[in-house]
Amino acid sequence: MSVALFTHPSALAHDTWPEHPERAERIRAVLRALEAPEFSGLLRETAPQATIAQLTAVHDPDYVDAILAMPKDRITAIDDDTAFGPGTLEAALHAAGGACAAVDAVFEGWADAAFVVMRPPGHHAEPDRAMGFCFFNNAAIAALHARARWGITRVAVADFDVHHGNGTQQIFSNDPALFYASSHQSGCFPGTGQGSEHGIANNVVNVPLQPGTTGEAFRAAWETQLIPRLTAFAPELLIISAGFDAHAADPMAQLRLREADFAWVTSALLGMADACCPGRVVSLLEGGYDLNALAQSVAAHVRALMRL
């Protein structure tokens, strides 16, 4: 299967504080892993900048203006976790724009699926608030871009990052034609994502997992709870918020997944998408903070996307 890989050098120039886990080395590690010969078939593309219209389809215009006007001569603390530095705006614009270009790739049909290797991540960003390392909600921006550009209505996000995508859920929960499905560690940042959160039209499904959960229970959650709901929703496009911080080696949380579990969930989601939206899948890098585990997990994810 032809898979497009979108990235941009600005992802390396978004400087966070020293010792910050969300760092440029993450992108370097991922891209190095994807240099292996087995990935030579990837269609390597440059992620463009998002337009203001793409951003304001999701975010409040005043919030977008405030981000555009942030100081670019120093690192500013948005909160205890989230740093805006001189290169942040350009990286955030290319991360959101790469997500939109990935949507275009699968609808234009020259790629069967697409993966966006950019940072900052997006799933914590709310319409009017940056948080949790995130500034623009790349998954939601891609979803609303797909609607505006390609005339579809029903878009689903599947999020297996170890943290709950509070921003994506907030944006999706009031629109019955958007669907958000997440597995994440119970009690972790940001604290949302209870099983009781259902959205306006039962269009949100959360499966919190206890610390220590292994791949077996993770796979069961997707197989019996999350994928059946995604299948019933029948999206015209599936977006994956692909975070790899549920890996056993990741320092941010205590789930016990391995590379094979990320390959499994990717293949399971592709199988669902094959049935609903002829395989149109756009995957966006979210978290993952142990560099080796991240690189190997991304390799497993992309191998599955390529159906190798």
Ligand SMILES: [Zn+2]
């Ligand atoms: Zn995360």
